[in-house]
Amino acid sequence: MKNTIRVGRAILNITQAELAEKVNVSRQTINAIESNKYIPSTVLALKIARVFQKQVGEIFMLEEGD
Amino acid sequence: MKTRFLFPHKYRLIGWVLTIPSFVLMLLVMHADFSLSFLQYGGNSILGFDGEKFLFGIHRHNFTDEVGSLLLIAGLLMIAFSREKEEDERTVQLRLESLLWAVYVNSAWMMFSIIFFYDTLFANIMTYNICTPLILFIARFNFVMYKERRTLKNAGL
Numbered sequence: 001m002k003n004t005i006r007v008g009r010a011i012l013n014i015t016q017a018e019l020a021e022k023v024n025v026s027r028q029t030i031n032a033i034e035s036n037k038y039i040p041s042t043v044l045a046l047k048i049a050r051v052f053q054k055q056v057g058e059i060f061m062l063e064e065g066d
Numbered sequence: 067m068k069t070r071f072l073f074p075h076k077y078r079l080i081g082w083v084l085t086i087p088s089f090v091l092m093l094l095v096m097h098a099d100f101s102l103s104f105l106q107y108g109g110n111s112i113l114g115f116d117g118e119k120f121l122f123g124i125h126r127h128n129f130t131d132e133v134g135s136l137l138l139i140a141g142l143l144m145i146a147f148s149r150e151k152e153e154d155e156r157t158v159q160l161r162l163e164s165l166l167w168a169v170y171v172n173s174a175w176m177m178f179s180i181i182f183f184y185d186t187l188f189a190n191i192m193t194y195n196i197c198t199p200l201i202l203f204i205a206r207f208n209f210v211m212y213k214e215r216r217t218l219k220n221a222g223l
Binding site (some may be wrong): 024025026027028029031032038040041044 | 152154155156157159214215217218221
């Protein structure tokens, strides 16, 4: 699964730490999601989408092999 | 996310306070026949036990090893299963992965020991096995968490 969190953060001009705080997880978790090391739960994906005011599908998308 | 069945974060410190002395105590018990006299029940026997196998049948026994191993297991459980300061869904995943890893490694070690070690050496290894799964888990989980923090630190530079 790919994601566009880094782009979304750049648009809102917030750091990983700030995003982490908004969705109530650790910075490590946001970092791991951005570097495709961790796939967030549906709840966390929805929360991140809410911060960016976008649909989940615009931020997280399936890759070949998923 | 709510994590169930975990101790509060501050229990980790209590865990270390329990574990370190009881680990040292158990090493002394196992390898130096050490016993604490105030944990002696009934008179001293030369054999150390009177042949009874169940708690309510014994007439004399030294409970140093019982008390020591109970404290050791309790302490290790608190270190192993205390909540992280920043607990989230990824911590849960890393914890469960580490637990799986620890069980695999411990089982592999047990199979190896069953094949290659005999008699008292094997009995000693089995005794250590009271706490090796927890120790393996603690080592692995903390290593993984350390690596996570280091990755973040490097990414921040």
